[in-house]
Amino acid sequence: MSIREAHSGQEGPDFRTFIAIWLGQAVSMVGSRVSRLALGIWLFQRTGAVTDFALVALCDALPVLLLLPFTGVVADRYDRRRVMLWADSAAALCTLGMAGLLLSGHFEPWHLYLTVVAGASASALQSPAWSAAISQLVPPERLSRAVGLVQVSEGMTDILAPTLAGGLLAVGGMMAALVFDFTTFLIGMGLLLLLRFPAVPRAQETEERPGPVWREAMRGWEYVAARRGLVGLLALASLVTMILCAMEVLVPPMLLAHASPTVMGMVMSVAGVGALCGSVVMSTWGGPRRKMDGVLGAGALMGLALMGAGLGGSVVVMAVAGWVAMFCMPVVWSCSHAVWQLQIPAELQGRAFGLRRMVGEATAVAVFFGAGPLVDQVLEPLLAPGGALAGSAGGVFGVTRSQGVGLLLFLLGLLLLTVMVVVRARPGLYRIEDEVLRDNPTHATGVGG
Numbered sequence: 001m002s003i004r005e006a007h008s009g010q011e012g013p014d015f016r017t018f019i020a021i022w023l024g025q026a027v028s029m030v031g032s033r034v035s036r037l038a039l040g041i042w043l044f045q046r047t048g049a050v051t052d053f054a055l056v057a058l059c060d061a062l063p064v065l066l067l068l069p070f071t072g073v074v075a076d077r078y079d080r081r082r083v084m085l086w087a088d089s090a091a092a093l094c095t096l097g098m099a100g101l102l103l104s105g106h107f108e109p110w111h112l113y114l115t116v117v118a119g120a121s122a123s124a125l126q127s128p129a130w131s132a133a134i135s136q137l138v139p140p141e142r143l144s145r146a147v148g149l150v151q152v153s154e155g156m157t158d159i160l161a162p163t164l165a166g167g168l169l170a171v172g173g174m175m176a177a178l179v180f181d182f183t184t185f186l187i188g189m190g191l192l193l194l195l196r197f198p199a200v201p202r203a204q205e206t207e208e209r210p211g212p213v214w215r216e217a218m219r220g221w222e223y224v225a226a227r228r229g230l231v232g233l234l235a236l237a238s239l240v241t242m243i244l245c246a247m248e249v250l251v252p253p254m255l256l257a258h259a260s261p262t263v264m265g266m267v268m269s270v271a272g273v274g275a276l277c278g279s280v281v282m283s284t285w286g287g288p289r290r291k292m293d294g295v296l297g298a299g300a301l302m303g304l305a306l307m308g309a310g311l312g313g314s315v316v317v318m319a320v321a322g323w324v325a326m327f328c329m330p331v332v333w334s335c336s337h338a339v340w341q342l343q344i345p346a347e348l349q350g351r352a353f354g355l356r357r358m359v360g361e362a363t364a365v366a367v368f369f370g371a372g373p374l375v376d377q378v379l380e381p382l383l384a385p386g387g388a389l390a391g392s393a394g395g396v397f398g399v400t401r402s403q404g405v406g407l408l409l410f411l412l413g414l415l416l417l418t419v420m421v422v423v424r425a426r427p428g429l430y431r432i433e434d435e436v437l438r439d440n441p442t443h444a445t446g447v448g449g
Contacts, residue, residue: 017195018137018146024191025130026153028088031184032119033161035095036060038169038177039112046109059116065361067124072354073216075129076347080136081197085189087126092185094118099178127357132349135341136198143338144291148282151330155276159269220351223344229432230343232423233295233336234359239419240299240332241360243306243412245367250375251309251322254405259315267315271322278327282334292430294335298328300420306413310406339433371408379404 040056075083098115101107138146168176224230255267287294302325309321344352382389383403423429 014198015138015142015146017197018134019149020191020195021133021137022146022149022153024188026156028184028188029153030157030160030164031181032091032123033157034165034168035177035181036116036119037161037165038174039116041165041169042174043109043112056112056116059113060120061361061365063117063120064124064127065358065365067121068128068354068358068361069220069351070354071125072128072220072351074125075132075350075354076220077216079197080129080133080350081192081195083129084126084133085192087122087129088185088189088192090125091119091122092182092189094122095178095182095185099175099182102175102178128350128354131337131353131357132346133197135346135349140342142286143341144286144294144334145283147334147337148279148284148286148330151279151334152276152283155272155279155330159272159276216351220348220355223348224352224355227343229429230340232429233339233432234356236295236299236419236423236429237336237356238359238363239416240302240329241363242367243302243416244329245364246371246408246412247306247322247325249368249371250405250409251318254409255315255318263315267319267322270319271326274323274326275329278330279334281327282330287331287335287338290433291335291339292433294331295339296420296424296430298331298335300417302328302332303413303415303417303420306416307410308413310408310410310413343432375404375408379407383407 036056043056094115098107098111101111134146134150135143164180165177168180172179224234252268255263259267288297305321305324305328309318309325312318312321340352340356341349380403389407
């Protein structure tokens with residue numbers, strides 16, 4: 001029996017369809033983030049334990065890391081629109097279940113952990129389907145713009161969700177946050193029900209039945225591993241992920257060592273605005289014709305900004321460096337995403353994007369576990385008065401508290417800058433787009449009708 005293309009009701013990519021789906025997913029993303037933040041705050045207010053708060057984050061991250069290799073297979077094997085509907089429906093049912101427990105008066109912390117695990121599992125199903133569906137919905141010349149819009153929605157979520165979560169908890173308690181989340185699910189699901197995706201093009205028809213899920217999951221790994229350019233691009237993405245996660249962990253303590261929490265919040269907000277501005281630029285411009293120029297150029301500028309943040313002791317320098325670094329982030333991701341989609345067959349993209357996100361999640365976990373001990377137990381003692389580096393690096397970074405963070409940020413920025421320069425100087429990875437550009441010069445341009 002041959003593999004059939006999913007029924008779509010739509011002949012080809014249509015940017016208007018993408019815009020409608022994107023709006024629904026953006027609204028749903030805000031609702032999910034609001035409820036997740038509200039759950040953590042609600043639990044912390046009742047237990048006062050930081051460990052309980054951290055467990056919510058762990059329950060949110062671990063299912064995604066474990067399930068992505070297999071949910072990518074689901075995204076490639078079935079109609080991606082239906083997969084997104086399944087995932088959103090499951091997450092909405094989790095929200096309804098939690099609301100029912102709250103109304104019954106029998107809600108316990110373990111119910112919260114279980115619900116977060118279930119919701120994160122639904123997210124692991126939805127994420128590769130949505131990432132892979134973008135190339136179905138968008139013509140190749142507009143991929144960077146589309147990814148830029150996805151980055152805009154993520155930036156807006158980061159800005160809006162904390163305020164909305166706090167406001168809803170103050171006005172109507174946890175139930176208000178859950179009702180808001182459920183409403184946003186209905187909006188996202190409604191648009192998915194109304195619209196159709198183009199069929200996924202298949203490289204060839206086959207009479208063979210799909211193999212076991214674990215074997216199908218390995219196909220994504222095998223395809224990427226067999227192509228040095230994709231492996232290099234994945235390594236670059238992992239390096240950028242590592243640095244962004246290090247910033248998330250290191251910058252707040254560095255700021256709090258010299259400024260109040262209010263000032264720290266202002267600096268972090270400035271960085272968030274930088275990310276939003278970069279996303280808006282990418283959604284309108286689309287990036288350079290050769291996307292690797294965007295990856296390497298923005299990555300090098302991010303490295304310079306990190307070096308400045310590590311050297312700068314003032315709040316103003318940290319704010320400017322944060323804005324520049326976060327402005328570069330969506331440029332790197334959008335251009336990298338476009339290259340990834342143009343290099344991987346549509347029928348494998350769910351698995352490929354699942355692999356990419358899984359590697360990113362694993363990198364984040366490693367950074368979250370390792371960055372703190374590296375600073376506290378290695379770098380800070382080295383820079384402390386009488387330490388091995390107090391007379392050398394200490395003259396540049398200082399020997400006061402938190403200067404180990406500054407040294408690590410500087411070294412990470414130098415590493416990123418060096419890698420970007422080396423990749424640009426070598427023909428291999430930099431020229432990963434040559435075949436696409438040669439066969440269809442309009443595919444890699446962000447400007448198009």
